[in-house]
Amino acid sequence: MTVEEFEEFYARAAARLTGQLYVMTGDLQEAQDVVQEAFVKAWVRRGRLDREGQPEAWIRTVAWRLAVSRWRFRRRSADAWSRGSGAPGHVEPPDPGHVVLVDALRELPPQQRRTLTLHYLCDLTVEQIAGETGLSGSTIKTHLVRGRAALAHRLRDPRIEEAPDV
Numbered sequence: 001m002t003v004e005e006f007e008e009f010y011a012r013a014a015a016r017l018t019g020q021l022y023v024m025t026g027d028l029q030e031a032q033d034v035v036q037e038a039f040v041k042a043w044v045r046r047g048r049l050d051r052e053g054q055p056e057a058w059i060r061t062v063a064w065r066l067a068v069s070r071w072r073f074r075r076r077s078a079d080a081w082s083r084g085s086g087a088p089g090h091v092e093p094p095d096p097g098h099v100v101l102v103d104a105l106r107e108l109p110p111q112q113r114r115t116l117t118l119h120y121l122c123d124l125t126v127e128q129i130a131g132e133t134g135l136s137g138s139t140i141k142t143h144l145v146r147g148r149a150a151l152a153h154r155l156r157d158p159r160i161e162e163a164p165d166v
Helices: 005-025 030-044 046-051 054-082 096-106 111-119 126-133 137-154
Strands: none
Touching: 005 030, 030 046, 030 054, 046 054, 046 126, 054 137, 096 111, 096 137, 111 137, 126 137
């Protein structure tokens, strides 16, 4: 099947196959998706489709199998979710200090936030962070110093008045 013949075949058969798969699946969007995917698979083997003599049947079969595979995947996913721990009972609200810290971290530049996270939460050394990020050790140290200073400023409690310099 030449490119032109395949394009003509697609123009003739796509709407019909989509309608057939819609009836089979009951879902128009799903039918459109699986027919398109089947045509993509057919494109790769268009030479063999012509020799086999029933390209429309081949595409319909492939589209149906794709629809069944998708249905099975969704079904397994739904089953896995239902077998999970279920709906949690009572969930404690987040600690206000945690919320403030997360908000303060979000205000930092991304590289500082990443460096602080790798150092304090992942417990990585400066050398390990440098290896993971591709930054130099001195750059990591700079990000740590600046990030800590920015967090200290953002996390300062405005209710606590600083003692005047004496």
